[in-house]
Amino acid sequence: MKFAWKKILPIGAAIIMVLLLIAWGWTGLGTASFVRTTLSGLTLGSLFFMVAAGLTLIFGLMDVLNFAHGAMFMLGAYMGWQFYTNPTFIFGISPLIFAFASGLMLLPLIKPALIRWEINSKLQQNLPRIAYALALLMIFFAFNQLDIMGLADTAMVAITTTTADNPLAELSAQEPLLRFWVRPALMLVSGALIAFATAKPGDKTEFAVAEKTTQKWIIVAALFVATVLLTAFREALPETVLLMNGNLRFFLAMIVAVLFGLVFGGIIEITLIRPLYQRATFIVLMTLGLSFVIREVVQVLWDPLAYQMVRPPFFAQPGKAETVLEWFRNGNSTLNIFGVTFPTYRLFIIALGLVMFIFITLLMTRTRLGMIIRAGVQDPEMVEALGINVRQVFTFVFALGIAMAALGGIGAAPFIPVQPLMGDQFQMQGFITVVLGGMGSYVGAFIGALTLGLARAFGDYFALKLSLSPAIAEASTVIIMIIVLLIRPSGLFGKKE
Amino acid sequence: MNAFTTNQSPQPLLSVENIQTFIGQFHILEGVSLTVPANSITVMLGRNGAGKTTTLKSILGLTPPREGRVVFDGMEIQGKRAFNIANLGIGYVPENRAIFRQLSVMENLKLAERKRGDLEQHADFIFDLFPDLKRLYKLPGNHLSGGQQQMLAVARALVPDNKLLLIDEPSEGLAPILIQQMMEAIRKLSATTTVLLVEQNFIMASQLAQRYTIIDDGKSVHSGLMQDLAQNEELVHEYLGASVRTAKSGGEQ
Ligand SMILES: Nc1ncnc2c1ncn2[C@@H]1O[C@H](COP(=O)(O)OP(=O)(O)OP(=O)(O)O)[C@@H](O)[C@H]1O
Ligand SMILES: [Mg+2]
Numbered sequence: 001m002k003f004a005w006k007k008i009l010p011i012g013a014a015i016i017m018v019l020l021l022i023a024w025g026w027t028g029l030g031t032a033s034f035v036r037t038t039l040s041g042l043t044l045g046s047l048f049f050m051v052a053a054g055l056t057l058i059f060g061l062m063d064v065l066n067f068a069h070g071a072m073f074m075l076g077a078y079m080g081w082q083f084y085t086n087p088t089f090i091f092g093i094s095p096l097i098f099a100f101a102s103g104l105m106l107l108p109l110i111k112p113a114l115i116r117w118e119i120n121s122k123l124q125q126n127l128p129r130i131a132y133a134l135a136l137l138m139i140f141f142a143f144n145q146l147d148i149m150g151l152a153d154t155a156m157v158a159i160t161t162t163t164a165d166n167p168l169a170e171l172s173a174q175e176p177l178l179r180f181w182v183r184p185a186l187m188l189v190s191g192a193l194i195a196f197a198t199a200k201p202g203d204k205t206e207f208a209v210a211e212k213t214t215q216k217w218i219i220v221a222a223l224f225v226a227t228v229l230l231t232a233f234r235e236a237l238p239e240t241v242l243l244m245n246g247n248l249r250f251f252l253a254m255i256v257a258v259l260f261g262l263v264f265g266g267i268i269e270i271t272l273i274r275p276l277y278q279r280a281t282f283i284v285l286m287t288l289g290l291s292f293v294i295r296e297v298v299q300v301l302w303d304p305l306a307y308q309m310v311r312p313p314f315f316a317q318p319g320k321a322e323t324v325l326e327w328f329r330n331g332n333s334t335l336n337i338f339g340v341t342f343p344t345y346r347l348f349i350i351a352l353g354l355v356m357f358i359f360i361t362l363l364m365t366r367t368r369l370g371m372i373i374r375a376g377v378q379d380p381e382m383v384e385a386l387g388i389n390v391r392q393v394f395t396f397v398f399a400l401g402i403a404m405a406a407l408g409g410i411g412a413a414p415f416i417p418v419q420p421l422m423g424d425q426f427q428m429q430g431f432i433t434v435v436l437g438g439m440g441s442y443v444g445a446f447i448g449a450l451t452l453g454l455a456r457a458f459g460d461y462f463a464l465k466l467s468l469s470p471a472i473a474e475a476s477t478v479i480i481m482i483i484v485l486l487i488r489p490s491g492l493f494g495k496k497e
Numbered sequence: 498m499n500a501f502t503t504n505q506s507p508q509p510l511l512s513v514e515n516i517q518t519f520i521g522q523f524h525i526l527e528g529v530s531l532t533v534p535a536n537s538i539t540v541m542l543g544r545n546g547a548g549k550t551t552t553l554k555s556i557l558g559l560t561p562p563r564e565g566r567v568v569f570d571g572m573e574i575q576g577k578r579a580f581n582i583a584n585l586g587i588g589y590v591p592e593n594r595a596i597f598r599q600l601s602v603m604e605n606l607k608l609a610e611r612k613r614g615d616l617e618q619h620a621d622f623i624f625d626l627f628p629d630l631k632r633l634y635k636l637p638g639n640h641l642s643g644g645q646q647q648m649l650a651v652a653r654a655l656v657p658d659n660k661l662l663l664i665d666e667p668s669e670g671l672a673p674i675l676i677q678q679m680m681e682a683i684r685k686l687s688a689t690t691t692v693l694l695v696e697q698n699f700i701m702a703s704q705l706a707q708r709y710t711i712i713d714d715g716k717s718v719h720s721g722l723m724q725d726l727a728q729n730e731e732l733v734h735e736y737l738g739a740s741v742r743t744a745k746s747g748g749e750q
Contacts, residue, residue: 207577371604375597381559382595386609387583387657 025458035340037461038454043346043415045453046353050408051423051430052437052445053360054401060377060440061397064273064283069405070427071291072261076406077413077422078298079260080253081309084413088154088238090256092174095231096142099184101263102223103191109217111199112210119202128197135197138190142183147175152301174235184231188224250312257410258403265402269395295420306417315345315414345414352411353449356404360442373397377440429477436481438494447492452477508571510535510661510691511556516565516575518555525551526562529717531710533661538683538692540706540723542699542737548715549695550592553663556693557589558582570660584611588654592665592695594646598639602630605638605649609656616656623652626682644675651679655686662686665695680705699737703727711736 026034051073058064082090119127151174174180200206230237241249272290276282310316314331321327321335327344334341364370372393376383384390409423416422433452437444459473484492511533518526529552533539541549554560556567558579567575574582583589597605606616606623624631627648633641641649647667654662667683668676680701683692687705696702702709703723710720713736726732 205576207581209581368607371600371608374599375608378597378599379595381579382589382591382597383608384579385557385559385583385589385591386653387580387611388608389578389580391578 029461031338032340033461035338036342037457039337039340039342039346039350040460041454041457042350042450043453044456045450046350047408047412047415047426048429048433048453049353049446049449050356050411051405051426052433052449053356053442054404055430056434056437056440056442056445057360057373058398058401059434061373061380062273062277062394063280064277064398065280065287065431066398066401067284067287067427068268068291068294069287069401069430070423070425071294072264072402072423073405073409073412073426074298074418074420074423075264075294076257076261076409077418078302078409079406080257080410081307081413081418083241083253083256084249084309084312086154086238087241089151091230091234091237091241092151093148095180095184095227095234096146096187098223098227098230099187100139100191102220102227103188103193104195105216105220105223106192107195107199108208109210109213109220110195111206111208114196114199114201115203115206115208117202124200124202127201131193131197135190135193138186138193142186142190146183149301177232177234180234181231184227188227246313246316250314254407254410257406261403261406262399264406265399266395268402269398273398274391274394298420304420306419308417309413311345311414315343315348349411349415352407356407357442357446364442369393369396432477432481434491436484436491438491441491441493444491444493451480455480509533510570511693512566512568513552513556514566514568516552516555516562516567518551518560518562520551520560525560525715526555527715528565529555529712529715530565531717531720533691533693534708535691536687537708538687538694538706539708539710540694540696540702541710541712542696542702543712544737545697547712549712550665551715552712553589553665553693553695556582557587557663586658586660588657588659588662588690590650590654590662590664590667592669594643594650596638596641596646596649598637601635601637602633602641602649603635605653606656609653611657615658619655623655626655626685627652627678644671647671647675647679648682651682651686655690659690661691661693663693666697667694668696668698668701676701699733 025038029037051069055066055069058066079090199208233240241252244252268290272286273283276286311333316333317331319330319332319334320341321330321332321344324335326332327335333344335344335347336342362370364374372383372388376390376393380390383393405423408426412422412426429452433445433448436452437446437448455476456473459476460470462468463470463472488494509532513529513531515528515530516526517524517528526548529548531539531541531552541552543549551560555562556569556574558574558577558581562575565575566573569582569585569587572585574585597608600608610616629645630648630652633645633649638646638649647670651664651667654664664683667679671679676698683694683705686692694702694706696705703726706723708720709723709726711718711732718736719732
């Protein structure tokens with residue numbers, strides 16, 4: 001078993017080194033400083049991982065460097081924060097989005113019939129164009145004079161009371177339902193029109209089989225019902241959400257961020273990245289441009305301000321809990337760990353990162369999708385030749401990566417200010433993490449993120465203690481990356497190629 | 498078995514009609530036509546770089562032909578996406594084997610399932626052809642030898658119910674004893690599945706196949722019954738060059 005040694009030796013050496021570092025740090029710094037700095041480092045590392053995980057998955061499978069990842073992290077934070085503090089904007093817009101989606105989801109259902117349609121070539125060319133034009137027109141009218149800025153402004157009205165009967169009473173009333181329902185209706189039709197156009201009616205070279213039709217009808221029906229409900233209760237829903245238990249609301253906010261990330265990531269992959277797979281440099285430029293666009297839109301809607309999101313009640317009760325049990329009972333904001341007073345919310349961030357790591361590990365090792373991803377990293381062409389729709393897998397992986405970034409964003413929101421540039425630093429660190437851990441390796445991303453987080457925290461500690469410039473701490477991550485790359489050019493867990 | 502009977506059914510399982518394939522701006526295939534009758538082995542012969550692999554990839558849609566027709570099982574498939582074509586019942590054994598190195602032997606086979614239970618259903622048949630794979634079941638793909646990889650590549654194409662197998666140079670780089678085993682395996686699987694084979698080893702080709710098509714410089718130049726080609730030394734010499742010596746000496750060097 002020669003190969004076993006090769007594997008065990010570096011890992012063993014690394015473990016011994018880490019243990020030595022811990023022993024040395026513990027004795028040198030004293031328990032309190034050491035524990036506090038370590039936990040701070042793990043918090044940072046956890047956030048780095050949430051960004052790096054998506055980056056590395058996306059790069060590993062598709063060779064795409066997503067420079068809009070930080071912007072999507074930021075968007076996730078905004079969506080979650082809005083849902084948590086005042087979801088009027090989200091519920092005001094969502095009927096239109098859901099209506100559009102339910103129209104669009106007709107595509108796989110109508111395509112098999114449409115492509116077999118006998119029409120002459122002129123009609124075949126022009127029908128989609130007409131449909132697209134009509135759809136755009138309808139979208140224009142659907143949004144025409146919708147008070148988007150007004151809706152966005154609601155987020156800036158801080159809702160602080162949790163006991164009031166109607167926390168949104170002071171907000172101005174929205175458009176009456178009798179007039180509003182036309183908007184989602186228009187969006188539904190325009191979604192269906194776009195589905196019609198992209199199905200390429202009459203195009204005999206297209207290929208589609210009608211399979212799993214019931215399943216697809218159920219999706220359309222579910223989206224349609226959701227549209228109707230969201231339209232009917234669009235003013236009541238924000239109030240309901242705000243009157244919910246704060247912890248539940250925060251949990252839902254995380255789900256909203258994840259769903260948003262999945263949908264947004266999917267749309268970006270299909271519309272912007274897919275046409276550019278053959279041109280890697282264009283993708284870099286495109287995602288870079290996209291990040292600017294996202295940031296500008298956010299600034300227009302919510303001003304370039306920094307918002308501080310309140311922590312959910314489970315982490316908000318002033319005072320220190322002596323034990324974990326006490327924290328669980330009272331929801332204290334800090335906890336005593338080895339004599340160190342540490343914010344409980346940061347422990348939650350560490351846990352969230354851990355949960356995400358476990359989720360990815362299970363996904364990659366225990367599911368067919370994970371198998372497809374691992375195979376696709378090596379040879380997407382062969383995966384396709386086995387009868388697997390690799391394009392669809394690409395879309396899903398991209399969406400998943402964005403969803404993880406968005407979840408990281410809302411996870412970070414109660415910890416760092418919510419503002420348009422909040423993702424940039426994490427994106428930078430995320431890229432360094434990915435390079436350090438080995439491009440495409442999620443285990444590498446995890447180890448790398450923790451390493452960088454710890455380096456950052458200990459760097460800060462020493463910079464403060466020895467009154468050095470804090471730039472030392474910021475440089476430490478890059479220094480570590482350079483050292484690792486000198487020893488292992490493909491990163492800690494990278495494949496040699 | 499049916500080595501000398503040829504199935505001349507009016508509708509072949511696969512017919513390729515004058516396809517033109519470009520890779521980048523290179524015009525690689527300039528008119529390849531061939532037919533593969535059902536329940537037989539058809540071999541594609543030709544020099545290195547003639548365009549045999551590209552022909553297989555064009556059929557499967559991995560390098561879609563720009564012009565021409567590909568008809569499989571009565572359906573035009575040119576221009577369709579590769580995964581759709583494969584799902585019609587075409588298995589592919591590429592010349593580089595393309596075993597997934599990060600996946601175990603079992604996972605490599607599992608991945609090829611088109612519906613749940615495919616592997617279980619065909620496991621006996623597969624292990625009967627390649628008993629070694631049973632022993633290697635848990636091993637990661639990157640620990641397999643070249644010969645074992647080749648067996649796995651063929652086995653992978655047998656996991657789902659395929660009507661047609663495209664097998665690219667299965668004997669390449671194998672030891673003589675393994676070539677024998679591979680030949681035996683292909684003969685056995687051809688009892689249930691139609692095969693389009695690319696093979697440089699003329700001995701192997703002539704013993705297995707009932708029909709042949711010769712590709713030269715991106716064009717199909719000749720096709721017919723294998724037993725006729727074996728007699729036509731001139732033709733073999735003209736298009737296959739070195740292969741003729743292999744055929745006469747009867748060895749692999
Ligand atoms: N990606 C590519 N870019 C440019 N040319 C290519 C590419 N792939 C193949 N070719 C060219 O296409 C021609 C046919 O290649 P192909 O692999 O189909 O030949 P082959 O008959 O399978 O050869 P061999 O017996 O060596 O496997 C060759 O001249 C090759 O150089
Ligand atoms: Mg070849």
